Ligand code: KMH
């Protein structure tokens with residue numbers, strides 16, 4: 330069997346950057362759909378979605394999320410993953426209600442973490458509530474680990490509540506957040522050694538850790554997340570043009586590593602999503 334391809338996920342918006350500071354950040358539905366199509370053409374298979382309200386703040390409005398999930402499915406073949414992290418100030422109830430929009434997948438942050446000048450709060454009981462609600466709804470979690478200790482929570486969740494829908498564990502290492510684990514090859518190697526048996530992983534490096542994390546992830550057989558949620562500078566003194574530029578660079582590096590981008594269908598197989606969400610509902 331040859332080397333497996335690379336899942337490229339794009340996180341185009343996030344909750345933190347102001348549109349005024351990054352004018353190509355997609356913050357309206359039209360902008361998001363255009364970005365999604367460009368990123369799919371450049372090699373992305375999955376989109377990690379945050380919405381903004383009219384004031385550019387994080388929005389977890391279930392109606393808008395549902396409309397977005399439908400529109401992304403109509404206009405692209407991308408796997409649609411909604412953020413249940415939102416912004417640091419979003420309340421737990423609203424974060425749980427994101428799952429009412431019935432995406433293919435959702436992010437699940439596996440612990441509390443310092444986040445710049447803020448704290449991104451994720452209580453154990455809340456993490457468990459998100460996980461079990463995803464199991465009921467057939468929504469595939471992506472276990473977001475901002476700190477090495479968050480990996481222990483992945484194992485604890487699966488041991489306590491059983492496997493995720495589709496049966497496969499996929500972890501995303503979010504590295505280089507100010508206040509959290511560094512985005513270094515050595516740190517990535519330590520996290521890879523702590524993954525649960527059989528798990529796959531993606532990694533993203535925030536800011537200037539983007540490239541070392543991307544290269545280290547490829548070297549360890551991992552997958553890539555890129556996008557303006559995490560990276561606004563393409564190179565020294567060169568702002569990112571748009572999300573497709575970041576996806577294109579990731580696809581080029583993955584191809585050079587002899588692990589070209591997975592199609593959305595291949596990515597669904599990897600993530601245990603091939604049966605469709607209805608087939609995974611409990
Ligand atoms: N915006 C961060 C506080 C996620 O999407 O699940 C949380 C975050 C993680 O972006």
Ligand code: ZN
Pocket residue numbers: 340343344377379412414415436558
């Ligand atoms: Zn996010």
